[in-house]
Structure formats: C-alpha cells, structure tokens
Amino acid sequence: MSIEIKVPTLLYPFTKNQPTAEVAGNTVGECLQHLVEKFPALKTLLFDYQGALNHLIHVFINQVSAHPDPLTRPVKDGDKILLTMVIGGG
Amino acid sequence: MLTKEERERYERQILIPGFGEAGQEKLKKARVFIAGAGGLGSPVAIYLAAAGVGMLRIVDHDRVELSNLNRQILHWDENIGGSKTDSAAAKLKKINPYVKIEALAETITEESAPRLAAGFDVIVDAMDNLPTRYLLNRTAIEKKIPFIHGAVYGFEGRAMTIIPGQTACLNCIYHGAIPPREKFPVIGVTPAVIGCIQATEVIKYIVGIGELLTNRLLVYDGLKTTFTELEVSKDPNCKHCGRQPGK
Helix, strand or coil: CCEEEECCHHHHHHCCCCCEEEECCCEHHHHHHHHHHHCHHHHHHHECCCCCECCCEEEEECCEECCCCHHHCECCCCCEEEEEECCCEC | CCCHHHHHHCHHHHCCCCCHHHHHHHHHHCEEEEECCCCCHHHHHHHHHHHCCCEEEEECCCECCHHHCCCCCCCCHHHCCCEHHHHHHHHHHHHCCCCEEEEECCCCCCCHHHHHHCCCCEEEECCCCHHHHHHHHHHHHHHCCCEEEEEEEECEEEEEEECCCCCCCHHHHCCCCCCCCCCCCECCHHHHHHHHHHHHHHHHHHHCCCCCCECEEEEEECCCCEEEEEECCCCCCCCCCCCCCCC
C-alpha cells in the first residue's frame, strides 16, 4: 500500500525540502498521520490542537477535492494526495 | 459600433474565430473593476487595456516603493513615492487611449467594497492580502458579479473563476479564520503568468468564448513549470455562497 502525498511549497522547510512523500494508510487521515511520523514538525501545521485539519489546508485526491470531511476519505494503493495551502500574495 | 481606428487596432483579435467584431464591441462596452494595482493588477490592467475593455476601474491605496519594482510593471523608478493609481493611469492611457481609466486611491473596506463594485461586469482579485480577497469574494457573490481570483507566493500561483450562484467560490475552498496581511516572497514572473490568466478569463467571460476556469483551481508551479488543475465543487454550507450565506 503506497500513497504519494505532495505537500504545499510553504511546507517544504518542514519536509527537508522534499515535495512528496510515500506513506501508507486506508484513509487520508491515516496517511497524514504517517506523514507526521516521518516529519514531526508538520503536526502543528497540519492539525489544530483538537486534531482537526488546519482550515487553511485543502486536500485533493487524484486532483479532486476531498472535502467535506477529508480525513475520513478512503484511499487506495497508487492514489495521490495533494495538500494545498491558501496563499495571499498579489 | 467600432470606429475605423478601433477595427485596425484590434484587427488581430477580431480575426480569432468566435471573437469577431461582435466580441470586440462587447469588450468596448464592458466595465471591469481591478482590485489592486500591484503585481497581479499590473499585467491584468495592461492586457485588458490593450484588448480594448471599455472601462477599467483600478483601486489601490498604496504608494509606489522601490521594493515593488521587481514585479509591479506598471510602476517605474520615476514613480517611487507617488500613488500607484496615478502611475497606473498614466501608463494605461498611453497603452490605449480608447480605454476609459478610472484610478481610485482608496482602501477597499466592508463599507466601500459594495459601492466600488456596483455596476461592474467583472471583478478581478489582484489584491496582496487574504482579508480583502475574502471581502471581495463575498461582495462579488452578493452583487452577482463574476470574480476572477488570482494569488501568488514565490514561484507558485493560483487562479480560479467564480460565477456567483453557479460555481465554487474562494470560501468554498479555504474557510475559517483568515491570516492577516504579511510580507510574502515573490518574483515578478509569477504574477505575470497568473495575471495574464486572469485577464484571459475576463476577456473570455465578456466575449462569451471558450471555457471558463470554474470549479477548477489552477495551480502554477514556476519552479517545475507545471500547471495542475484541481477539481473543486460548491460547498452547500459555504458562508459566502451556500444555502444560508452568513451563517
């Protein structure tokens, strides 16, 4: 079971500048937990203190929005999860 | 009716199949509100003026600073210290004297946004901060005016077109507390790419040609030279465009 997660550019400093990571899990939530195990500094950036997903992050599975309730969405081998963060420059 | 000079000026775009003189006349009658005369606002305004959009309202309260000049191509060294709107209006009038330019040096606020947007066909998001983007998103939905979103950070950019009542809005994608304005890294080519996409969307919407960038968030990665389309959908519980706006 291998799922690819692509992290937002803004979070590269917390993934040792790796844009993607291979993780395992049956849901988006499990995959993100695995990502946090690999890169612990991401924990407070991806989740709030109650464990909910940071509201400024939007999750896509195979380029389709996983919202609402993205953490419970099932994923399968070969899926690609993409995380985007809101940006405000102009 | 187009004048002889206008037919000649816009000849190459009038030649585009599906565009024609009818499309050019639509542009001539159109009124576009560009919120911001900075990195995004510069290419948006330049290309909409060059294309012959009849009236452009550009709103920005800032003055030109040296650190703006790597990306805000409407402003030059000689404009440092002056208002961005004066600088923008002077250049745009030279680019196309047929276009009416209304440049307003004022702040877009809860109070002013509805007045500034009233009577316009399209609103372009060329802001440099999230709170005003969300204010404009809500204003566009309340006034049922198409809203062309763009944002940049470093080498990365985003764009999406919002048709009120029909497609996903900015708040459908990102909601909750909005981070305050902050200084962000950016290189000028990024807003150039995204601003041109926004201007393209405006032209397509007004002329009624092609397929709009709706329900698709376009993510541009300049470092990899990739464009990724992400499929989004309207959130029925969205506080801006959902079943019960404001709740």
